[in-house]
Amino acid sequence: MTSRGVVLLALVLLGCHHVRPPGETGFHDSSSRDSRRGDTGLVGEGDDYYPLGTGWSWSYDTADGGAEHRVTMGATTFEGVDCWGVSEWNSNATGGISDSSTVYYMDDVSGVSLLGTEHADSSDPTATDVLVYDPPMLFVPADPAATPQFSTVGSVHLTVTRSDGAVLQDSTIEWSIAGSAAAGSIDTPAGSFDGFRITYTPGASLGFAGGVGLVDEGGGRLLSSYERGM
Secondary structure, eight states, rough: OHHHHHHHHHHHHOEEEEEOSSSOOOOOOOOHHHHHHHOOOOOHHHHHHHSSSTTEEEEEEOTOEEEEEEEEEEEEEEEEEEEEEEEEEEOOOOOOOEEEEEEEEEEETTTEEOOOOOOEEOOTTTTEEEEEEEEEEEEEEEETTTOOOEEEEEEHHHEEEEESSSEEEEEEEEEEEEEEEEEEEEEEEEEEEEHHHHHHHESSSSEETTEEEEEEEEESSEEEEEOOOO
């Protein structure tokens, strides 16, 4: 895989990205969440630690005075699969926008899994990078206390396509990731949260809080504000 593909994989895990863990875990208040989701054709559960319903938003402070942002887009499709979309972008200290992407997730009783991403190519502004995980990569279990260890083994397909339809790259690599969750308190500018820190190998260490979502992106990028959605 080219260095561009490796960088994209790192971005997914650091910024966020189907093998189920042994057994099935429960979900808090899944029936009420199902009713809030409406008739989308999606399971609509298992996302307490990474909410995917419409109207959620999060912002994170960065060391350079800017911020990173995430906004849920609601139900959509990606590569013909029903899923949830999350729009992500960076803003600098003067309000400039950069590094926009859309990340696609699936959720079920096992938790939230990463299906793929669409990202503006950093080396060619007329091209788009598309990553597809096969099977979807388990990102955060529905109940990290019940599933402190998890893993996914599969492949990642990268396609780089220019706006005129020309395919600049089309490659697939074998990929595996393991996650380890540990309970603890996570302090952020938006407050202190009791949750779980998940360490991914390879990847990063991220902090999640139930009913809130991702509160620590790693690298000093901490939740500064958020709004609840459905």
